[in-house]
Amino acid sequence: MSLNAESTAFRSALEVIRAVEPRVADAIGAELADQRESLKLIASENYASPATLLAMGNWFSDKYAEGTVGRRFYAGCQNVDTVEALAAEHARELFGAAHAYVQPHSGIDANLVAFWAVLADRVESPALKKAQVRQVNELTEADWFALRRELGNQRMLGMSLDAGGHLTHGFRPNISGKMFDQRSYGTDPATGLIDYDKVAEAAREFKPLILVAGYSAYPRKVNFRIMREIADEVGATFMVDMAHFAGLVAGKVFTGDFDPVPHAHIVTTTTHKSLRGPRGGMVLCGPELADQVDRGCPMVLGGPLPHVMAAKAVALAEARRPEFADYAQRIVANAQALAEGLLRRGAKLVTGGTDNHLVLIDVSGYGLTGRQAEQALLDSGIVTNRNAVPQDPNGAWYTSGIRIGTPALTTRGLGTAEMDATAELIHAVLTQTTAGANADGTPSKAKYVLDAALADKVSKQASELLATFPLYPAVNLA
Ligand code: PLP
Numbered sequence: 001m002s003l004n005a006e007s008t009a010f011r012s013a014l015e016v017i018r019a020v021e022p023r024v025a026d027a028i029g030a031e032l033a034d035q036r037e038s039l040k041l042i043a044s045e046n047y048a049s050p051a052t053l054l055a056m057g058n059w060f061s062d063k064y065a066e067g068t069v070g071r072r073f074y075a076g077c078q079n080v081d082t083v084e085a086l087a088a089e090h091a092r093e094l095f096g097a098a099h100a101y102v103q104p105h106s107g108i109d110a111n112l113v114a115f116w117a118v119l120a121d122r123v124e125s126p127a128l129k130k131a132q133v134r135q136v137n138e139l140t141e142a143d144w145f146a147l148r149r150e151l152g153n154q155r156m157l158g159m160s161l162d163a164g165g166h167l168t169h170g171f172r173p174n175i176s177g178k179m180f181d182q183r184s185y186g187t188d189p190a191t192g193l194i195d196y197d198k199v200a201e202a203a204r205e206f207k208p209l210i211l212v213a214g215y216s217a218y219p220r221k222v223n224f225r226i227m228r229e230i231a232d233e234v235g236a237t238f239m240v241d242m243a244h245f246a247g248l249v250a251g252k253v254f255t256g257d258f259d260p261v262p263h264a265h266i267v268t269t270t271t272h273k274s275l276r277g278p279r280g281g282m283v284l285c286g287p288e289l290a291d292q293v294d295r296g297c298p299m300v301l302g303g304p305l306p307h308v309m310a311a312k313a314v315a316l317a318e319a320r321r322p323e324f325a326d327y328a329q330r331i332v333a334n335a336q337a338l339a340e341g342l343l344r345r346g347a348k349l350v351t352g353g354t355d356n357h358l359v360l361i362d363v364s365g366y367g368l369t370g371r372q373a374e375q376a377l378l379d380s381g382i383v384t385n386r387n388a389v390p391q392d393p394n395g396a397w398y399t400s401g402i403r404i405g406t407p408a409l410t411t412r413g414l415g416t417a418e419m420d421a422t423a424e425l426i427h428a429v430l431t432q433t434t435a436g437a438n439a440d441g442t443p444s445k446a447k448y449v450l451d452a453a454l455a456d457k458v459s460k461q462a463s464e465l466l467a468t469f470p471l472y473p474a475v476n477l478a
Helices: 003-018 022-037 050-056 078-095 107-122 126-132 141-151 175-179 196-206 224-234 246-250 287-293 306-319 322-344 370-379 407-412 416-431 452-467
Strands: 099-101 154-159 180-185 210-214 237-241 266-270 281-285 358-362 385-387 401-405 433-437 443-450
Touching: 003 022, 003 050, 022 452, 050 306, 078 099, 078 246, 078 281, 078 306, 099 287, 107 175, 107 237, 107 266, 107 281, 107 287, 126 141, 154 196, 175 180, 180 196, 196 224, 210 224, 224 237, 246 322, 281 287, 322 358, 322 407, 322 416, 370 385, 370 401, 370 416, 370 433, 370 443, 370 452, 407 416, 416 433, 416 452, 443 452
Parallel strands: 154 180, 154 210, 210 237, 237 266
Antiparallel strands: 099 281, 266 281, 358 401, 385 401, 433 443
């Protein structure tokens, strides 16, 4: 593709938008400029390809398409059928799954679809079965009452939040914590690793309907074969939320025991993190759960987003190319180089390193909270996010950790040498930031002191590091 095609496409789009609301066109342009300038280490973000981005900006957005391919509640869905079927086919081929449902709008939505599918499949309520076969009107008030009690009394066992689990794995601020009676498994305090014997113990005692694996902030591989054995022993459905590491599964970095697809009954994911697609979600499963999963819309999802499904088809086609496997390998090599660079400079890392795309720095050794460290790094042109560490004394708001990840910088082309340089910049900021005090002299968990000249110097160094690796090099808006 020539440089001209991409630049022309985005320039023309902005011109058309500018004619209606110039401030939106300006904001879109400014967002590209900001993204180009920042050293993005947010583990859950990436840069989708121009083809993926362009596939979203079109008239597919106008179409209602409730239902599934070939079985729609609206007429005229033949073209939506084409892109949804393509996205599903690419997903099945890429991950070796029997069934793929590509309608979820996000990772949280994909999890809701999966929870509902498992409940509908596993809860042996005659009222529920009637509700499933659309005999809803035959249900009495007593039926409904019994059904809701039964649905509301199911159990979920997932990874605890401070060990790296996600809110949707049964925690109270999310609907999953209100739908399910939840218990969580943590990590070994000495090693920071999942202790599978402890997971098995908790599962035997709690007997969950759903055992969930998957994480937002655990820097290691998970052995899904062992987790499945635990689920089987207690009769649980084994669900894996691979939102963060789907790109590593797609790129065959995680294989065998570490590939969730052959081991889990149901797998959910986002499409926009390490998988580098459009903002969205997806569910993979075997034939047993496929019918229930396909009821996602309208059961828990709003109408499908055909323009995003088109973009999913494009991104998944990209992920099936050999270059993507190389990209996935480089994500991990970069994360390991970053971890080694930080360790060499004295940082304390949760689990002592990484074997995936993310690194969790325990910043308490610098006398900082995660919030202070996050802001000081941001002042210095380094975008990260604060994150709880296991048994975090500062809770989920201030935290004691900084989570960093390499999918985005790897997309830009940065390699292991630049990761070492990045470690040096992070080290410089964290060692020279001190905790601030409140007006009354008490220690603050939010305020910090960082020399502006140092922040400025590091920002410039970060820009220099990025200058060799332009973002969207073929897109010229000027
Ligand atoms: N599941 C996991 C493990 C995640 O880390 C996240 C997002 O951070 C989600 C689900 C939710 O994804 P989304 O923001 O697309 O709803």
